[in-house]
């Protein structure tokens with residue numbers, strides 16, 4: 001290992017040593033401590049770039065049934081939920097963290113369309129069926145959630161999303177997919193032997209789950225082709241972040257896919 005990476009590794013170990021054990025507590029403490037969001041804020045993935053959001057709106061316009069509610073799973077502070085709500089009559093953001101949900105509510109001004117937020121662990125058995133019982137079949141949007149889950153959790157989330165899309169829904173996934181080792185990923189976000197940019201240091205100190213690759217193989221594992229049809233894939237997508245080496249907002253390698261359940265009949 002190069003000395004620069006060894007020093008970076010020491011920074012990471014020092015930062016992460018006080019993190020709580022339980023992952024949902026980690027996410028909630030992280031959100032509880034956030035002071036500012038947006039391009040100059042504390043949240044690593046909360047860049048305000050409208051290009052990325054516009055891309056998702058275009059994909060939803062092309063592939064999703066416009067009459068269905070849209071559920072933004074792992075909505076965080078609701079940046080994308082709000083953007084989706086500019087096009088759909090009913091949008092629901094769902095997050096594991098009560099503090100994320102409270103922040104999303106605070107950041108969402110009243111508007112002409114129905115936007116609401118819920119607190120739920122979407123890997124819990126039955127979470128998808130419970131939402132579907134209330135909302136019916138939904139379009140589902142997921143950004144930046146699967147890549148921080150190990151495979152069994154991704155599969156549990158996928159099973160719930162299958163229940164939530166029902167027969168008519170569509171699923172849009174947007175995940176970072178950084179190849180190679182974690183330290184390279186951190187360097188890509190501006191970390192080095194002198195330390196880590198504050199939003200990255202904050203995420204590591206909170207003990208947020210480490211990012212994992214999330215490309216074709218991981219998506220096929222969680223959403224097997226026997227159950228899902230992939231109708232769109234962009235393996236060279238870019239996902240916005242508030243960091244890049246030298247400062248300013250940037251992007252990292254990502255993977256975007258649109259899926260539909262098999263056997264959904266005429267649309």
Ligand SMILES: C[S@@+](CC[C@H](N)C(=O)[O-])C[C@H]1O[C@@H](n2cnc3c(N)ncnc32)[C@H](O)[C@@H]1O
Pocket residue numbers: 027028045046073074075076077078079080094095096097100120121122123124142143144145
């Ligand atoms: C990296 S953030 C992405 C937030 C948002 N989708 C965005 O792109 O701005 C991941 C979010 O997923 C939420 N999350 C993690 N595990 C979850 C679960 N099991 N159920 C629901 N939300 C979850 C976290 O609390 C966090 O807000």
